[in-house]
Amino acid sequence: MNALPLATDYVPRYQVWRRLLWIAWTVMLVLGTIGLVQRFVQGHLPAGYGSYVPWGLWIAIYFHGVGMAGGVFFIGALGYLLGWPGFQRGKNLRLVIVLALSAIVPAFVAVGLDLGHMLRFPSIFLHPSFTSMMAFNAWMYSAFVVVAGVCWWLSYLKDAGLRRPLAEWLKPLLSLAIVFAMLFPSQSGAFFGVVGAKPYWHSALLPVLFLTSALTSGAALLLFARVLTNAAGGYQVTPQEQAEEHWMMNRLRIWLVAGLITYVGFEFAEFSIAFWNPTSHAPALELVLWGPYWWVFWGVHLLAGVAVPLALLGSRTRRYWPPAAMLVAVSFLSARLNVLVPGQAVPELKGLHEAFRHSRLDYIYHATLMEYFVGLFCVALGMTVFVLGRRVNQAVRDWFQVRVPTFGHEAL
Amino acid sequence: MPSEQNRDRPSLPPDPEPVAPPKTGTTMTRQEFVRTLGLATAGVSGAVALVAISRRDRAPRDPVGPDTVRTLPEPADLPGPGAEEDVLLRMQRELRQAMAKPVEERKWVMVIDQRKCVGCHACTIGCIAENKLPPGVVYRPVTTEETGVFPNVRLQFLPRPCMQCEEPPCVPVCPVDATWRRPDGITIIDYDRCIGCRYCLTACPYGARTSDFGEYYTDGTVAGDGDVLAADGAKAWEHQPNHELGKRWNRTGHQSPMGNARKCHFCLHRLEVGELPMCATTCIGRATYFGDANDPRSLVSELLQQHQTRTLLPHLGTKPRVFYIA
Numbered sequence: 001m002n003a004l005p006l007a008t009d010y011v012p013r014y015q016v017w018r019r020l021l022w023i024a025w026t027v028m029l030v031l032g033t034i035g036l037v038q039r040f041v042q043g044h045l046p047a048g049y050g051s052y053v054p055w056g057l058w059i060a061i062y063f064h065g066v067g068m069a070g071g072v073f074f075i076g077a078l079g080y081l082l083g084w085p086g087f088q089r090g091k092n093l094r095l096v097i098v099l100a101l102s103a104i105v106p107a108f109v110a111v112g113l114d115l116g117h118m119l120r121f122p123s124i125f126l127h128p129s130f131t132s133m134m135a136f137n138a139w140m141y142s143a144f145v146v147v148a149g150v151c152w153w154l155s156y157l158k159d160a161g162l163r164r165p166l167a168e169w170l171k172p173l174l175s176l177a178i179v180f181a182m183l184f185p186s187q188s189g190a191f192f193g194v195v196g197a198k199p200y201w202h203s204a205l206l207p208v209l210f211l212t213s214a215l216t217s218g219a220a221l222l223l224f225a226r227v228l229t230n231a232a233g234g235y236q237v238t239p240q241e242q243a244e245e246h247w248m249m250n251r252l253r254i255w256l257v258a259g260l261i262t263y264v265g266f267e268f269a270e271f272s273i274a275f276w277n278p279t280s281h282a283p284a285l286e287l288v289l290w291g292p293y294w295w296v297f298w299g300v301h302l303l304a305g306v307a308v309p310l311a312l313l314g315s316r317t318r319r320y321w322p323p324a325a326m327l328v329a330v331s332f333l334s335a336r337l338n339v340l341v342p343g344q345a346v347p348e349l350k351g352l353h354e355a356f357r358h359s360r361l362d363y364i365y366h367a368t369l370m371e372y373f374v375g376l377f378c379v380a381l382g383m384t385v386f387v388l389g390r391r392v393n394q395a396v397r398d399w400f401q402v403r404v405p406t407f408g409h410e411a412l
Numbered sequence: 413m414p415s416e417q418n419r420d421r422p423s424l425p426p427d428p429e430p431v432a433p434p435k436t437g438t439t440m441t442r443q444e445f446v447r448t449l450g451l452a453t454a455g456v457s458g459a460v461a462l463v464a465i466s467r468r469d470r471a472p473r474d475p476v477g478p479d480t481v482r483t484l485p486e487p488a489d490l491p492g493p494g495a496e497e498d499v500l501l502r503m504q505r506e507l508r509q510a511m512a513k514p515v516e517e518r519k520w521v522m523v524i525d526q527r528k529c530v531g532c533h534a535c536t537i538g539c540i541a542e543n544k545l546p547p548g549v550v551y552r553p554v555t556t557e558e559t560g561v562f563p564n565v566r567l568q569f570l571p572r573p574c575m576q577c578e579e580p581p582c583v584p585v586c587p588v589d590a591t592w593r594r595p596d597g598i599t600i601i602d603y604d605r606c607i608g609c610r611y612c613l614t615a616c617p618y619g620a621r622t623s624d625f626g627e628y629y630t631d632g633t634v635a636g637d638g639d640v641l642a643a644d645g646a647k648a649w650e651h652q653p654n655h656e657l658g659k660r661w662n663r664t665g666h667q668s669p670m671g672n673a674r675k676c677h678f679c680l681h682r683l684e685v686g687e688l689p690m691c692a693t694t695c696i697g698r699a700t701y702f703g704d705a706n707d708p709r710s711l712v713s714e715l716l717q718q719h720q721t722r723t724l725l726p727h728l729g730t731k732p733r734v735f736y737i738a
Contacts, residue, residue, distance in 0.1 A: 116608015116671030355553035
């Protein structure tokens with residue numbers, strides 16, 4: 001049994017973290033609102049994407065958010081099903097569901113704002129074409145949200161011992177949601193992989209890379225969120241729970257390290273094939289490695305997203321783990337951007353961008369201030385959903401506690 | 413507050429090895445396992461069914477058969493077929509003949525003779541005027557390729573309309589079925605259904621689809637009086653609807669096709685009234701040929717038989733219907 005209070009192991013300066021996160025949230029919300037207003041007033045005009053690079057920062061945020069949601073849920077729900085310590089309680093599962101939701105909601109907003117006709121999004125459900133990976137993806141994560149929501153409610157019923165026949169559907173539905181949570185991040189890779197027009201995307205490894213990054217960034221987000229919620233929630237836990245928390249954190253840390261190494265391994269495999277066969281998609285890779293945004297790969301992805309977190313996670317000092325997890329969760333966005341943008345930035349037909357000059361008919365993409373601001377709004381929105389989601393969890397728990405006296409601490 | 417306590421303790425002692433508590437181990441009952449299997453089977457079956465349904469051969473979305481036959485009047489004052497007949501007049505005559513057949517019996521192709529193209533961009537501009545394309549939207553750009561070293565330089569021009577592929581990669585990626593290939597081989601977009609996701613833009617290897625982001629050429633121009641060359645007149649003209657695909661489209665108020673993907677459709681609205689696509693009409697070098705490849709006596713059929721033509725990016729298997737004579 002650890003002698004120190006649980007949360008102080010991981011966030012010895014919780015109040016500092018808390019203050020910083022609130023400041024960040026406020027700043028992001030203010031700037032994000034400016035971006036949002038600009039988006040609604042001026043439409044897509046202030047955006048940097050065009051017709052030859054049609055997708056930019058928002059789509060990267062979308063895939064990153066969707067991936068993290070899948071990763072968080074996969075790990076958390078699997079842990080609940082298999083009874084891993086620190087995952088096995090109803091409250092653990094509900095936190096995982098809220099966290100997954102707080103990653104996927106901003107993703108929906110980001111992709112919605114990217115649409116040319118935002119209000120037509122129901123078309124994807126009303127008359128979808130399943131020859132499109134986009135339709136499949138949309139259906140899959142919508143089904144996931146519905147099933148995860150049902151599981152959230154069933155977990156309360158199960159913990160309260162109410163409506164047993166209904167509550168017994170929890171594990172079967174959870175298994176289904178786990179499959180969804182694994183499928184839609186992989187589909188995100190297939191989303192690009194099926195585009196034969198872009199050699200850099202047209203790779204069977206892409207779904208695997210996306211899944212790996214989802215599980216890695218999901219583990220990172222889960223670790224970070226669990227540490228903070230533990231710290232925020234006080235220390236009214238039993239020694240048994242404390243031990244479980246340590247076990248869980250350590251497992252997440254191992255998961256994270258394994259995920260990072262696996263991702264870099266797959267990435268090396270993908271890059272090395274291109275470089276040993278330069279006729280394939282080397283131009284896009286050269287953009288990734290030595291293009292104008294070289295620092296995104298070397299600095300943000302490899303250094304801040306992999307090397308520094310690996311060094312921090314390699315330490316047994318637990319207070320290093322949350323910053324490492326946060327670095328991974330944030331900087332893996334660069335991995336999405338490095339798939340998305342270079343894949344579009346290499347023309348198939350030479351001279352097309354010079355044939356008819358316009359800023360939207362160019363293969364160079366720079367995200368604009370509006371895009372960054374809206375990106376910040378998405379992060380602030382995710383944080384808001386998480387905080388509100390926890391409050392809803394708390395309110396429903398209180399509601400059950402009033403009605404079911406046996407709904408005790410274990411199920412909080 | 414624990415955090416308060418820790419403020420005085422900046423460096424913590426090394427953490428002990430985490431203790432693994434005994435596994436609580438929630439297991440599935442037989443009933444839960446059976447339900448899980450049932451759900452998984454239902455899920456997989458549903459997904460397979462959806463894929464199978466969406467990939468089946470569907471009936472054409474456009475009308476076919478006798479209803480699509482167009483009997484277009486022959487202009488009285490034109491010279492008949494003969495050696496002196498201008499290729500434009502011949503193509504127009506053949507176009508009327510093709511329109512007299514049901515749509516599914518027409519096979520529109522375009523043949524571009526790069527040896528004749530002088531890179532004047534008249535086709536690009538003609539297309540923009542005809543379809544009232546806003547800034548950033550272009551259906552037929554002309555690329556320039558320069559080979560050699562000055563003064564021994566050769567310029568080659570490549571007009572690039574939509575290839576109207578037989579296997580269009582832009583069609584299956586559309587999540588809402590807003591784009592499809594007509595029975596005569598022209599790929600079109602239903603602007604009212606398109607959600608503007610731009611997936612089709614990424615799927616087209618020729619960059620033949622562009623998105624209408626809502627710009628106007630007259631944005632930011634100074635006011636002038638009613639002359640069409642002054643801002644007010646130009647603005648009034650620019651805000652008038654266009655008539656692509658035989659429908660009236662008014663972009664004002666972010667209405668379609670603003671926000672949509674847009675593409676060349678071989679001037680379908682002109683074909684319907686017996687006129688050649690604008691790019692073929694405006695080509696000053698008579699380098700763009702258009703016609704029905706199902707008619708063995710048509711000019712395009714002759715050209716395809718007589719010349720060694722090429723298509724763009726043939727390795728992608730899209731089977732373009734735009735052919736180049738180089």
